[in-house]
Amino acid sequence: MAASSPRNPPPLRGAENQDPLSEMADEDSDEGEDIFVGNSNPVAESFQPDTANGEEPADLFSEEETSTAVNSSITTFKSNGVHSDNENDLFAEVSVELSMENPSTTAKTSGAEFTPSLTLSATQPRSMEQVGYNRTSATQPRSMEQLEEEKDEDSFDMDVAVTNPEKIGDGMNAYMAYKVSTRTTLPMFRNRTFSVWRRFSDFLGLYEKLSVKHSLNGCIIPPPPEKSVVGMTKVKVGKEDSSSADFVERRRAALERYLQRVVCHPSLLQDPDVREFLERDELPRAVGTHTLSGAGFLKMINRASDAVSKMTIKISYSDAWFDNKLQEVESEDLQLRKLHAVVDSLVNHRKELCGNTAVFAKSMAMLGNSEDNTALSRALSQLAEVEDKMETLHQEQAASDFFILAELLADYIRLLGAVRGCFEQRMKTWQRWQEAQSTLQKKREVEAKLLWANKPDKLQQAKEEITEWEGKVTQYERDFDRISVTVRKEFLRFEKEKSKDFKSQIVKYLESLLQSQQRLVMFWEAFLPEAKAIA
Amino acid sequence: MMQEGLDDGPDFLSEEDRGPRAVNVDLQTDATLQVDISDALSERDKVKFTVHTKSTLPNFKQNEFSVVRQHEEFIWLHDSFVENEEYAGYIIPPAPPRPDFDASREKLQKLGEGEGSMTKEEFTKMKQELEAEYLAIFKKTVAMHEVFLCRVAAHPVLRKDMNFHVFLEYNQDLSVRGKNKREKMEDFFKNVVKSADGVLVAGVKDVDDFFEHEKTFLLEYHNRVKDASSKSDRMIRSHKSVADDINRIASTLYTLGTQDSTDVCKFFLKVSELFEKTRKIEARVAADEDLKLADLLKYYLRESQAAKDLLYRRGRALVDYENANKALDKARAKNKDVLQAETSQQVCCQKFEKISESAKQELIDFKTRRVAAFRKNLVELAELELKHAKGNLQLLQSCVGVLKGDT
Numbered sequence: 001m002a003a004s005s006p007r008n009p010p011p012l013r014g015a016e017n018q019d020p021l022s023e024m025a026d027e028d029s030d031e032g033e034d035i036f037v038g039n040s041n042p043v044a045e046s047f048q049p050d051t052a053n054g055e056e057p058a059d060l061f062s063e064e065e066t067s068t069a070v071n072s073s074i075t076t077f078k079s080n081g082v083h084s085d086n087e088n089d090l091f092a093e094v095s096v097e098l099s100m101e102n103p104s105t106t107a108k109t110s111g112a113e114f115t116p117s118l119t120l121s122a123t124q125p126r127s128m129e130q131v132g133y134n135r136t137s138a139t140q141p142r143s144m145e146q147l148e149e150e151k152d153e154d155s156f157d158m159d160v161a162v163t164n165p166e167k168i169g170d171g172m173n174a175y176m177a178y179k180v181s182t183r184t185t186l187p188m189f190r191n192r193t194f195s196v197w198r199r200f201s202d203f204l205g206l207y208e209k210l211s212v213k214h215s216l217n218g219c220i221i222p223p224p225p226e227k228s229v230v231g232m233t234k235v236k237v238g239k240e241d242s243s244s245a246d247f248v249e250r251r252r253a254a255l256e257r258y259l260q261r262v263v264c265h266p267s268l269l270q271d272p273d274v275r276e277f278l279e280r281d282e283l284p285r286a287v288g289t290h291t292l293s294g295a296g297f298l299k300m301i302n303r304a305s306d307a308v309s310k311m312t313i314k315i316s317y318s319d320a321w322f323d324n325k326l327q328e329v330e331s332e333d334l335q336l337r338k339l340h341a342v343v344d345s346l347v348n349h350r351k352e353l354c355g356n357t358a359v360f361a362k363s364m365a366m367l368g369n370s371e372d373n374t375a376l377s378r379a380l381s382q383l384a385e386v387e388d389k390m391e392t393l394h395q396e397q398a399a400s401d402f403f404i405l406a407e408l409l410a411d412y413i414r415l416l417g418a419v420r421g422c423f424e425q426r427m428k429t430w431q432r433w434q435e436a437q438s439t440l441q442k443k444r445e446v447e448a449k450l451l452w453a454n455k456p457d458k459l460q461q462a463k464e465e466i467t468e469w470e471g472k473v474t475q476y477e478r479d480f481d482r483i484s485v486t487v488r489k490e491f492l493r494f495e496k497e498k499s500k501d502f503k504s505q506i507v508k509y510l511e512s513l514l515q516s517q518q519r520l521v522m523f524w525e526a527f528l529p530e531a532k533a534i535a
Numbered sequence: 536m537m538q539e540g541l542d543d544g545p546d547f548l549s550e551e552d553r554g555p556r557a558v559n560v561d562l563q564t565d566a567t568l569q570v571d572i573s574d575a576l577s578e579r580d581k582v583k584f585t586v587h588t589k590s591t592l593p594n595f596k597q598n599e600f601s602v603v604r605q606h607e608e609f610i611w612l613h614d615s616f617v618e619n620e621e622y623a624g625y626i627i628p629p630a631p632p633r634p635d636f637d638a639s640r641e642k643l644q645k646l647g648e649g650e651g652s653m654t655k656e657e658f659t660k661m662k663q664e665l666e667a668e669y670l671a672i673f674k675k676t677v678a679m680h681e682v683f684l685c686r687v688a689a690h691p692v693l694r695k696d697m698n699f700h701v702f703l704e705y706n707q708d709l710s711v712r713g714k715n716k717r718e719k720m721e722d723f724f725k726n727v728v729k730s731a732d733g734v735l736v737a738g739v740k741d742v743d744d745f746f747e748h749e750k751t752f753l754l755e756y757h758n759r760v761k762d763a764s765s766k767s768d769r770m771i772r773s774h775k776s777v778a779d780d781i782n783r784i785a786s787t788l789y790t791l792g793t794q795d796s797t798d799v800c801k802f803f804l805k806v807s808e809l810f811e812k813t814r815k816i817e818a819r820v821a822a823d824e825d826l827k828l829a830d831l832l833k834y835y836l837r838e839s840q841a842a843k844d845l846l847y848r849r850g851r852a853l854v855d856y857e858n859a860n861k862a863l864d865k866a867r868a869k870n871k872d873v874l875q876a877e878t879s880q881q882v883c884c885q886k887f888e889k890i891s892e893s894a895k896q897e898l899i900d901f902k903t904r905r906v907a908a909f910r911k912n913l914v915e916l917a918e919l920e921l922k923h924a925k926g927n928l929q930l931l932q933s934c935v936g937v938l939k940g941d942t
Contacts, residue, residue: 339787517931
């Protein structure tokens with residue numbers, strides 16, 4: 001068991017390292033601090049969920065906790081040793097490997113590949129958590145084998161919200177700060193609820209970091225909301241009108257959805273950058289997000305060349321599943337864009353209707369005033385009031401149209417872009433493998449020629465190169481297989497999420513329409529007797 | 536162009552158009568003279584109305600007969616009333632506006648040009664809508680011409696007018712041509728003079744309280760109705776645009792839904808169907824608002840103008856009368872042309888008094904008619920809005936129920 005593992009305890013940890021483990025093995029898990037205890041058993045065996053019910057996700061992470069000999073501040077049931085006061089990213093290299101072996105948690109200090117004893121797999125071990133989207137399928141923690149198999153049942157206990165936009169500073173250097181609040185029971189965090197202040201560039205910075213790390217694996221990384229010079233300038237300049245308020249609200253909602261998608265993603269949630277983003281009080285300014293950063297620029301170039309190479313690849317390569325899916329994605333993208341344009345038009349027309357109704361209401365009121373028949377005059381004034389109420393109705397409906405429908409579509413158009421990036425990444429990997437193969441072939445030809453020309457010294461070098469390239473070919477092939485698996489898995493996950501998202505949002509939208517109609521009925525029912533009373 | 540019989544329309548318009556089509560005014564249907572437009576044909580530039588009369592009056596050769604008339608002939612009839620001095624003391628029923636299919640025609644043409652750029656379903660859909668729109672405009676213009684005739688037929692004096700009878704009975708072309716350019720210019724100048732005069736006349740304070748009050752009232756009322764009418768038009772247009780957008784959303788959702796047979800695609804198809812239905816209702820709401828509210832306001836815009844015209848004529852007669860009085864005094868003072876002045880004064884006096892007498896009654900009737908028309912239309916508007924909102928509500932409820940049940 002852990003006790004015997006020859007690891008170096010991380011510097012800050014006491015020497016209790018080993019002991020707690022051995023002790024805990026037999027203890028009851030009900031004591032406050034020892035919540036971690038009971039679960040430390042299942043290191044090499046089935047994970048016993050004896051203490052675990054939906055609310056104590058600690059189990060999975062407890063092992064690290066104990067092994068890292070948490071420092072004393074463990075009274076509150078917390079993270080598993082990710083003490084960010086010492087800046088080493090303890091989970092810097094969380095790998096995707098699933099290990100049933102001894103917790104070799106030396107990773108903390110050694111920075112080596114960390115194979116957590118308890119299935120800290122890239123797919124978030126299910127059981128317990130609920131993601132901010134109000135998904136409520138909480139399942140019990142199972143055995144490790146079961147955990148591995150239940151790949152698709154996501155239930156997280158994690159709520160992220162972005163609120164309280166505040167303007168900091170003045171003039172052109174001003175910026176909006178947003179409060180990012182997290183509520184979670186995941187042990188990898190220090191507290192259960194906490195909040196930090198972040199600005200827009202921080203969100204972009206997070207995206208850049210995640211991109212750099214994960215896009216090569218074929219992960220679908222949720223894209224952040226777009227920058228808007230115009231919108232922000234208005235805010236900076238201090239224009240206190242409804243359009244800048246709208247802009248801020250729109251951005252806040254978009255940032256919230258963005259974060260929710262990130263924490264919803266099992267592998268991304270594990271990323272220390274994400275945790276840092278959520279937890280750390282002061283984040284270093286993300287650089288390069290206000291101009292085309294070097295990385296961004298490179299990306300652009302890559303994308304361009306990819307497009308070209310993609311054309312040639314398509315001919316020679318075909319994998320039905322991926323091809324089909326890519327095609328689907330592309331045609332869906334087209335339709336979504338179309339739909340988004342129409343919804344935009346709807347929003348505008350409804351806003352127009354709103355304005356025209358208000359103007360008409362006033363006009364009716366005036367007419368009612370001039371009318372000298374008392375009952376008719378009153379009825380006309382009432383009609384003016386009904387129209388006034390309709391104006392409010394239309395305004396709210398336009399907001400629904402926008403925030404529920406239009407933004408949903410905009411999000412998914414961007415997400416589909418990310419999905420395509422994923423597929424492209426896979427193509428690149430394939431290409432690299434193919435190129436390596438052809439290089440290998442060339443090297444072999446060179447060797448053959450050398451053999452024939454009988455130049456022993458160069459032959460040696462040639463042989464070395466061949467071995468090198470053989471290695472590369474094998475590795476690239478493996479890479480390609482791996483990324484294919486990831487992309488496939490990511491895509492399926494994405495489809496599921498998309499399906500859920502669309503369904504829930506559209507139902508929400510329909511419900512808003514429903515409410516409007518109910519209110520309409522109320523208004524006209526109130527008016528009818530007034531109209532009938534005209535004499 | 537389209538040749539449409541009156542009664543084959545999409546059901547969303549036909550339901551209130553049974554029975555007396557005079558939707559804007561409340562009129563007594565009198566058995567002695569009943570007029571209606573039983574049919575209409577739209578041909579290229581012209582609309583041909585079939586005016587159908589049923590009468591027990593001895594003036595007519597038969598008890599029931601029909602003739603075909605065009606818009607210009609209605610205008611001719613209206614103008615003949617206006618120009619007839621005898622009718623100076625009455626509110627002349629306002630002339631129906633010219634049938635205007637230009638906007639619709641333009642849209643149909645644009646649609647034809649854009650045929651290549653849309654799918655067959657989209658094209659058929661849009662064509663159907665435009666045809667429905669065309670039909671709606673058509674029905675409206677028929678209604679407005681009919682209302683004019685009914686008003687004339689209901690008026691105790693105007694219904695006896697010779698020109699009116701000729702209009703109703705003479706089954707040949709009345710050879711009334713539209714005004715040519717010169718005549719239109721003349722009209723234009725006449726109007727300018729008239730409005731200048733009208734201002735002068737209106738400035739004269741009336742001794743009679745009733746008329747003074749009516750003058751102030753009508754002026755303000757007319758302006759406000761004008762304002763309300765144009766604002767209601769704009770509002771209804773926005774409403775139609777919203778319905779159009781919902782239509783396009785339904786189509787795009789349908790396309791999305793037919794791409795695959797996954798869960799989410801079935802979902803899209805159901806939502807698309809829902810939007811199809813709700814947008815039909817929205818379109819009806821806009822159409823009903825148009826009929827019951829916008830048309831009502833437009834009609835009373837014209838009627839209040841006709842009432843103002845009456846007041847103007849009376850005012851003019853009053854001024855003439857006062858001038859004649861002054862002239863008589865002057866003549867008596869100079870003792871020259873006294874008889875002439877006396878006769879002139881008499882004539883003016885009679886004219887003025889005649890107008891005043893009937894004007895008072897006309898204005899009272901106008902008020903009664905107006906209140907009744909507003910009541911009828913507002914009640915109908917509220918009832919229709921309620922009906923549509925409830926319909927929409929039901930659709931939405933059942934759809935949401937199904938969708939939630941599925942997931």
